């Protein structure tokens with residue numbers, strides 16, 4: 001499956017946030033989105049999901065325009081920046097609701113076995129983020145949107161999540177953004193930088209320095 005986002009124009013009041021966005025993502029690949037604070041990365045994910053309606057946009061799936069919000073199609077799962085699971089829900093119930101196997105989860109994150117009967121608000125922030133990211137990644141769906149999945153997550157766990165993303169991409173379109181740009185670069189097969197409202201396909205990492213996303217000689 002190929003997802004394309006094209007011709008986006010987004011304003012908040014008179015302020016133009018995005019114009020001239022083209023983004024292509026396909027099954028078998030991770031598409032990474034990089035960009036400075038406030039450049040519009042979360043807005044792009046919300047536009048794809050359908051919860052933010054810009055002045056113009058075109059979404060195509062396998063070249064066919066999709067007119068209704070993608071969230072109505074059951075194809076897409078979205079991890080926004082804020083927690084998505086109710087505070088009082090127990091982990092074991094969330095795994096049931098998301099149709100995700102608890103034992104398989106524990107095979108990747110052994111130390112989480114004690115949390116099975118915990119409520120989400122009882123988890124430390126980074127660990128809650130891991131569980132939510134895992135549930136989204138593993139639940140049925142063909143398109144996964146991940147907005148800062150590595151927020152507050154320890155390096156060792158980031159490595160495990162990157163491995164899981166790489167396995168899941170065989171069956172899914174995965175679009176991911178995070179400020180941990182080295183992890184995004186490593187996890188992604190296709191990379192875009194959002195700058196001045198436009199998207200730029202990055203084929204040479206030096207371009208990230210040229211566009212002043214990172215300082216010279218960082219890479």
Ligand SMILES: Nc1ncnc2c1ncn2[C@@H]1O[C@H](COP(=O)(O)OP(=O)(O)OP(=O)(O)O)[C@@H](O)[C@H]1O
Nearest residue numbers: 012013017035036037038039040041042043044179
């Ligand atoms: N509902 C809103 N009303 C007005 N302005 C908004 C709204 N949502 C986002 N913005 C503005 O749009 C711009 C893009 O926001 P967005 O959250 O997409 O940035 P981002 O690239 O995800 O930033 P960060 O990396 O800091 O999370 C910002 O300037 C933000 O202040």
